[in-house]
Amino acid sequence: MKIACDREKLATAFQLAGSVALTRSPKEVLQNIKIEAGEDRVILMATDMETGIRIDVEGVDVQTPGKALLHVGRVGMILRESSDDQLTFESDGSSTKVKGLHSEFNLPSMNPDEFPTAVGFEEDKYHELPARLFKEMVKRTAFATDPDSSRFALGGVLLELNGEEVLAVGTDGRRLARVQGTGKSIGGHQTSGNSTIIPTRSLTLMERSIGDKEEVVHIASRGNDVLLRTGRCTIYSRLVEGRYPNWRQVIPQRDNSVAIDMTVGPFYNVIRQAAIVADQETRGLDFEFGNGTLVLTAKTADLGQSRVELPIDYDGEVIKLKLDYRFVSDFLKVLDSSTSFKLDVASSTQPALMTTADGYAYVVMPMAMDA
Numbered sequence: 001m002k003i004a005c006d007r008e009k010l011a012t013a014f015q016l017a018g019s020v021a022l023t024r025s026p027k028e029v030l031q032n033i034k035i036e037a038g039e040d041r042v043i044l045m046a047t048d049m050e051t052g053i054r055i056d057v058e059g060v061d062v063q064t065p066g067k068a069l070l071h072v073g074r075v076g077m078i079l080r081e082s083s084d085d086q087l088t089f090e091s092d093g094s095s096t097k098v099k100g101l102h103s104e105f106n107l108p109s110m111n112p113d114e115f116p117t118a119v120g121f122e123e124d125k126y127h128e129l130p131a132r133l134f135k136e137m138v139k140r141t142a143f144a145t146d147p148d149s150s151r152f153a154l155g156g157v158l159l160e161l162n163g164e165e166v167l168a169v170g171t172d173g174r175r176l177a178r179v180q181g182t183g184k185s186i187g188g189h190q191t192s193g194n195s196t197i198i199p200t201r202s203l204t205l206m207e208r209s210i211g212d213k214e215e216v217v218h219i220a221s222r223g224n225d226v227l228l229r230t231g232r233c234t235i236y237s238r239l240v241e242g243r244y245p246n247w248r249q250v251i252p253q254r255d256n257s258v259a260i261d262m263t264v265g266p267f268y269n270v271i272r273q274a275a276i277v278a279d280q281e282t283r284g285l286d287f288e289f290g291n292g293t294l295v296l297t298a299k300t301a302d303l304g305q306s307r308v309e310l311p312i313d314y315d316g317e318v319i320k321l322k323l324d325y326r327f328v329s330d331f332l333k334v335l336d337s338s339t340s341f342k343l344d345v346a347s348s349t350q351p352a353l354m355t356t357a358d359g360y361a362y363v364v365m366p367m368a369m370d371a
Contacts, residue, residue, distance in 0.1 A: 001035070001037050001064055001065065001066025001067060001068050001089070001090070001091045002062075002063040002064035002066070002088065002089070002090040002091075003035075003037050003042060003060050003061060003062050003063060003064075003088070003089050004060070004061040004063060004086060004087070004088045005042075005057070005059060005060040005061070005086070005087055005088075005089070006058075006059030006060070006085070006086065007079060007082055007084055007085055007086065007087050007100070008085075009057065009058050009059035009060075010057060010059070010060070010079060010087070011076075011079035011080060013044055013055045013057045013232075014033060014044065014070075014072075014075065014076055014079055015076065015079075016053070016055060016205075016208060016209060016233075017033045017044045017045070017046040017053055017055055017072075018033065018046065018072045018076050019205060019208075020046040020047060020048055020051050020052065020053050020205065021033055021046040021047075021048065021072040022048050023072055023073050025048065027049075028110070029069070029110055029114050029115055029116075030047065030048060030049070030116075031071060031072055031073070032046075032069040032070060032071055032072060032109075032110060032115065033045065033046045033069070033070050033072055033075070034046070034067065034068075034069055034070075034112055034115045034118070035067065035068050035069075035070055035089070036066075036067045037060070037062045037064075037065050037066055037067065038062065038065055039062065039065055040062070041056060042056070042057045042060040042062060043055065043056060043057070044057055045115070045118035046072070046118070047116055047118055047236075049116065050199070050202075050237065050238050051199070051201070051202045051205065051235070051236065051237045051238070052116075052118045052119055052235070052236040052237075053118065053205070053209070053233060053234070053235050053236070054118045054119075054120060054233065054234045054235075055209075055232060055233050056232045056233075058232075064090075066091065067112040068089070068091035068093065068096055068109055068112055069109050069110045069111070069112045069115060070089075070096065070109070071107065071109070074107060075096075075098070075107070078098055078103075078105055082100055082103055083100075083102060083103075084100030084101050084102055084103060086100065086101070087099065087100045088100070091109060093109070093111060093112065094108070094109060094111075095107065095108055095109055096109045118234075118236070119227065119234070119236040120234055121218065121220070121227050121228075121229040121234040123189075123218075123220040123222070123227060124186075124187050125186065125187035125188060125189040125220060126186050126187070126189050126218045126219060126220035126227075126229075127161045127166070127183045127184065127185055127186065127189050127218070127219050127220070128183060128184040128186055128216050128217075128218055129166060129181075129183040129184075129216065129217055129218075129219060130181075130183070130215065130216060131210050131214045131215055131216055131217050131230070133166070133181040133182075133183070134206075134207070134210065134217050134219075135207050135210055136179065136181075137157075137166075137168040137179045137181065138157070138168075138203050138204065138206070138207040139207070139334050140168075140177055140179045140334050140360055141157045141168045141169060141170035141177045141178070141179055142157060142170060142200050142203055142204055142207075143170070143177070143330050143334070144170035144171055144172060144175055144176060144177040144330070144362075145157060145170045145171070145172060145200045146172035146173070147199070147200050147201065149172065149173070151173070151242070152240050152241055152242045153197055153240055153241075153242035153243060153244050153245065154171060154172055154173060154245075155199060155200060155240055156170075156197040156198050156199045156200055156202075156203070156239075156240040157169065157170045157197065157198050157200065157203050158170075158194060158196065158197050158244045158247070159191060159196045159197075159198060159219075159221070159226075160191055160194075160196070161183065161185070161189065161190055161191045161196075161219070161221065162185075162190045162191070163185055163190070164182050164183060164184065164185070165180070165182070165183075166180065166181045166182060166183040167179070167180050168180075169244070169247045170200075171245065171247060171250070173245075174324070174327070174364075174365050175324075175327045175330075175362070175363060175364045175365065176247060176250050176251070176362070176363045177331070177360075177361070177362050177363075178247065178251065178360070178361045178362075179359060179360050180359035180360075181359060186218075189220060189221075191221045192221075193243075194243055194244035194245075194246075194247075195239070195242075195243060195244070196221045196226065196239060197239055197240035197242070197244055198226055198237060198239065198240070199237060199238075199239075199240055202235070202237035203237075205235060206228045206235050206237075209228075209230050209232075209233040209235060210230050211230065211231060211232065213231075214230055214231045217229065217230050221239075224238060224239055225237060225238050225239055226239060250351075250363055251353065251361055251363055252344065252346075252350065252351060252353050252363070254346060254350070256346050256347075257344050257345060257346035257350070257353075258289070258314060258316060258319065258344070258345060258346070259342045259343070259344045260289065260294075260312055260313065260314045260342070260343045260344075260345070261312075261313055261340060261342065261343075262312070262340070262341055262342070262343045262354075263337075263338065263339070263340050263341075264332050264335045264336065264337050264338070264339045264340075264341065265337030265338065266310060267310065267332060267343075268329065268332040268333070268337070270294070270296055270308045270309070270310045271285065271296065271325050271328060271329055271332070272329070273296075273306065273308045274296035274297065274298050274306045274307075274308040274325070275298065275306075275325045275329075276298075276303075276306060277298050277299070277300055277303040277304045277305060277306045278298040278300065278303075278306075278325060279298075279300045279303075282324075282367070283324045283325050283326050283327075284298070284322045284323070284324060284325070284367045285297070285298050285322065285323060285324075285325040285328075286298065286320065286321075286322050286369070286370075287320065287321050287322070287323060287345075287352075288318060288319070288320045289312065289314055289318065289319045289320075289345060290314065290315070290316065290317065290318035290319065291315060291318070292311060292312065292313070292314065292315050293309050293310065293311060293312060294309065294310045294311075294312045295307065295308075295309050296308045296309075296310070319345050319346070319347065319348075320348050320369065321345060321347065321348045321349075321350075321352065321366045321369070322348070322366060322367040322368065322369050322370075323352060323364050323366060323367060324364065324367060327364045328352075328354075328364060331354055331362045331364075335356070335360075339356060340356075340357070341354055341355060341356045341357075341360075342354065342355045342356075348366060348369050349366060350366065351363050351364060351365050351366060352364045352366070
């Protein structure tokens with residue numbers, strides 16, 4: 001194999017593939033990225049046996065077709081540190097020469113035939129989603145998951161694809177985020193029940209693989225795994241084992257609450273102020289709604305106390321509750337500062353519900369109020 005390439009374009013693709021390859025994998029072959037050079041295309045492949053990726057690389061001149069394994073750490077550093085605009089890669093299967101105008105490296109390499117097969121997208125049943133919707137779904141749900149939980153289902157995002165209805169849900173048991181949108185089912189594709197749970201790490205990789213100019217993505221659920229196809233990538237991931245909690249029961253449906261109109265920027269500002277002296281372990285802030293004002297307070301023995309006010313359009317009976325300020329902030333950080341939303345509250349023992357006009361709902365469970 002011999003190719004000449006644009007260093008920056010290969011480096012960008014290599015970095016994305018490298019986020020899958022494991023530099024310390026017990027299987028040495030998985031510490032590599034496989035490159036296949038055909039007559040008219042070059043593909044990078046990486047896998048950790050749970051997640052896999054195939055990337056079409058632009059800006060490559062194939063001089064001799066072939067394949068090679070490139071060590072993710074060493075070759076990644078060469079691509080990052082080299083000052084050459086163009087690099088040549090030449091491999092005989094056991095060693096690879098990387099050469100530029102001002103540098104040259106000779107690296108040992110493993111047999112590319114030992115590398116596991118990276119799955120391509122050959123499905124005739126899948127969902128077509130707007131790329132922007134998919135990116136927003138990931139952005140607005142992944143942060144609410146808990147990859148370290150012993151309840152494995154909480155370590156991923158539930159995807160429900162049925163006809164034109166698209167739903168994504170993330171929860172760690174203390175807060176829940178749900179995004180809904182519209183897609184297109186091809187070939188009658190749909191997910192089954194509450195078992196299409198994509199690991200958060202894989203989902204984040206999928207979101208990163210989507211280029212700024214891409215309009216649609218294709219996603220196919222196949223029982224125990226899921227495939228995503230973008231303009232230049234195919235990503236495979238095993239699904240999280242287990243059944244997802246009944247999330248619909250978590251989103252409050254109640255008549256005894258009040259819905260207060262809020263704007264992200266001002267609300268986030270007062271939370272940051274009040275949290276300056278909040279307990280950094282419990283992260284609790286007291287919220288008091290009433291008399292046209294939201295009052296936020298925090299008090300700790302060693303840091304002091306805070307009181308910050310925000311005018312609101314609510315003059316009813318006073319409602320108090322304590323919330324984890326980080327959980328509330330996480331919701332606000334994924335929205336534009338000018339975004340308006342409804343903050344639905346009822347009492348100190350009931351969850352807070354935040355909703356936007358574009359189908360985003362976020363639930364935060366209350367903390368115990370101080371006696």
